[in-house]
Amino acid sequence: MRRCVQALLAVLRRYAAGRFRVDATLGWLLIAIAFSAVAPSWAAAPAAEQRAQPLHDPELERRALALGHRxxxxxxxxxxxxxSNAELAHDLMNQVRAMLQAGKSEQEIVDFLVARYGEFVLFEPPFDARTLLLWVGPFALAALGLFGLWSGLRRRQQQSGVGATLDEAAKAQADALLAGDSPSKTETRVAKESS
Amino acid sequence: MRWKYVVPLVVFLGLVVLFAVGFRLNPREIPSPLIGKPAPHFTLPRFVEPSATVTPAVWAGQPYLLNVWATWCVSCRQEHPMLMRLKQEGVRIIGFNYKEIRGDAGLDARKLSPEAEAQLAWQRIGAWLKTGGDPYADLVVDLTGRAAIDYGVYGTPETFFIDAKGVIRYKHIGPITPEVWQDQLRAKWLALQEGS
Incomplete structure (x- = not known):
């Protein structure tokens, strides 16, 4: 996790320094931003009271509202x-109340509405083979993205050699170079890059 | 490592296709779970004979369209001339008047007694059928909207295609326009007739 954050900061630092290439990482980043922009927005609506016919039994009314919210x-x-303040919402809410009063269970009422209006009326769709993608998809995508980010950053780290330690021979070579020995120019460049 | 450049492009193009298709779908059109099921039972008063009630069983034997409408519904008024044309072409349309008084946002039905509500409803429906013509082979009136819940009605107009055995074969949401009839609905109606 810390490595991820550090890597992200490194990407941002390089971006700020104007050395950022439009590469795969940026592409994935943009896709991630595009998805986060489609975040759900909740509209807070006033509770509908006008045409509601609340039940006299407060416990039953509480159950009706709890079910209605689902x-x-x-x-x-x-x-x-x-x-909702829609006419039909009032009708269905009153239908829920009437059925609760008649002793129907929550499940029976849900089944009643699903049989007429379809599973669309359920705010929480059932978890089955058809809705597997719906439930698991976002997590799978996020995991895939994180894995891509992690493996991409790791490869980059290996390529740039950050964190690589010098073995004894390389250290001796570096010391020799610093001390003023003059090996061929190509060797100097290689040695500098690997240090 | 060229695939690093190709994969985001492919994902992007995939999203373009997904959105291009997804945004063209109408989220208001909710598929009805009643397709392929027998038309739900109801007992409602007939417009021509308010004291008598009918059930869908009386229309069995021949296919029909069950057209859900109200006089306060603007799209239904737009649809009305098309229903008249279909009647002339021999399409059997059964009218289902939906919450004629309670559904009208311009009226407060709570101030009315049930008798006054029924009286006003019959008056309004009668006036409308007189001016616009009566396309209905039969017409029932659902003042409370309770029977409509059994049909999963969530707006007007809605039209159910019901075959000779009384099974719902299709549901059209929104007004029947000449274009929609020609492009989609006519074939479905003909299929119903072949089945009978």
């Missing part, structure tokens, strides 16, 4: 039927 309003789509 069910999507098919008209406004990003609100639950408990929050």
């Amino acid at each position: 069910l999507r309003c098919v008209v406004c789509q990003n609100q639950s039927i408990a929050e």
Whole structure:
């Protein structure tokens, strides 16, 4: 983790110094930013009271609202039927209340609505073979991205030789060079780059 | 290591294709789980005879379109001339009036007694069918919208394609325009007739 942060900082430092190449890392970075820009936005809506017909039993009403918050309003789509002010949301909320009052269980009510409006009404889709990609996909993508970043940075580190230690022979050679011996020019360049 | 340059490009192009397809889909069109299932049962008053009630069983034997509408629904008014044309072409359309009074944002139905609500609804429907023409072979009135919940109705107009055995074969969301009828719906209607 620390290595990742350090590597990221190194990339940023180089970017600030104007030495950044448009390469694969930047490409992946842009893709990551593009995805984070599509983050969900929650609209806080006032609770719908006008046409609601709350139950007299507070415990039953609490259960109705809790269930309503888990069910999507098919008209406004990003609100639950408990929050939405749409006509149909009120109708469905009152339907939920009536069914709870008639002694139906939460599961029976959910099944009732799914049979009519489809699984779209569920804010939390069931975890099965069809929705596997939906549930696992984001984590798999993130893991893939992190792995790519890690392996790319590691390769770069190896290529640039940062952190490589000098063995005894190289150290002796370097000492000799610093002391003023004059080997051929090519050797000097190689030695400098590896130090 | 050229693939490092190719992979982001491929991913980018993949996203372009995904968005190009995804943004063209209409998120308002929710597939109905009722396709292939028998049309749900209801007992509703007939427009022509408010004291009598009917169930969908009375329409079985021949395919029909169940058209969900209301006079306050602007798209339904736009659709109406097309329904008249379809009637002339021999399409059997059953009307399903949806929350004629309670669904109208311009009215406050809570101030009305059930009798007054029914009276006003019949009055409005009658006036509309007189001016625009009556395309319906039969018409039922669902004042509360409870029967519509069983059909998964979430807006108007919606049109269900129901075969001779009373099974829902297709659901069209939004008004039936001449283009939509020609391009998609006509073939579905003909398929229903062949099946009977």
